[in-house]
Amino acid sequence: MAKKIVRDLNVDGKKVLIRVDFNVPMKNGVITDDNRIVQALPTIQDVVSRNAKVILFSHLGRVKTEEDKASKSLAPVAKALEEKLGQPVRFVPFTRGPELEAAINEMKNGEVLMFENTRFEDVDGKKESKNDPELGKYWASLGDVFVNDAFGTAHRAHASNVGIASNIEEVAAGYLLEKEIKFIGGVVEAPERPFVAILGGAKVGDKIGVIENLLKVADKILIGGGMSYTFFKQQGYEIGTSICEDDKLDLAKELLEKSNGKLVLPVDLKVTKEFSNDSEIRIAAFDDIQPDEMGLDAGPKTLELYKTFLKNAKTVVWNGPVGVFEFSNFAGGTIGVCEALANLEDCTTIIGGGDSAAAAIQLGFADKFTHISTGGGASLEYLEGKVLPGVACIDEL
């Protein structure tokens, strides 16, 4: 069903509460990657330009004790936002109380205010993360309408998303969340076919829900990375010292049985004797791994095989690197997947999953995909077919 988007809201002269995802990586108080701030700009700029009072808030990391607060303040983020936005951002170092309320009352149309890390409320009884009803109601009382643009926490029902939404007149998605709903939500609901999924990563155990759900909607699932070896071992092949989950062998069997030929396993691998970048590499067929070898990347024939399925695809979703891409000598498979997807014409290419997104960006393919999800855990749960509370709480059109 279609969701209300921020463009559908009349915001003129209103106090607009916007839940953004400013959970940026920081080192010694310095922001090391400002992508999340950049991604939030379209929504903020649109609402500012339409003469509203913009009240921003986000979580940053986890806050368990009073001591955590010092390193988890959003003050540096407000500064960075100010630069990007080219207008003042008034930062209020509280999550509630008279100072915050007074600051909001003083706002003029077109102004931007940001308050402190929502998880400061977790120190006293996890009020934010457990969606304390009083807190959601209080935050809702600070504004007239609510825009959720934080996909990273959409798989959680917190006071700063679901709590506010259940206590306010109107709720819309921001433009970033709109993209996630369109692309990640779109692939599980109504993908254009052929729809091919590439699933890699370290463990089958992490991806059971994704495989099971995609078996229902995808036309092919190309398996790669560490999870392949659990499937190989289940079929009786030698996997040497490759990563394997012995407690998931039955599950692998079950998935293969119900896959109806949809699951495609690698045919060759880059194997080596030590888990190290500099260890000597051999290309081995999947049935020729020696007892002292481990597979750390996809081989060239596997990439060719993947390409035969990708060639005509209209939708591709990729979750999980197909090798240990952190080692440059075992990044080739993951680079190959990036290249293959970058070269597809007339195909919607989507990355869901934290490490896959990081790999694509780090390897220089950031602008080659139709959509790279901004939420690791949230995109996984979305691909599993779960209802995300942070999406469900948005008004239907």
Ligand code: ADP
């Ligand atoms: P995502 O975050 O995209 O969902 P995962 O967290 O499931 O991805 O998996 C990422 C990790 O999988 C990477 O750290 C990578 O090194 C690891 N990996 C991929 N292939 C292998 C392999 N053959 N052996 C061990 N680890 C692997």
Ligand code: MG
């Ligand atoms: Mg991961």
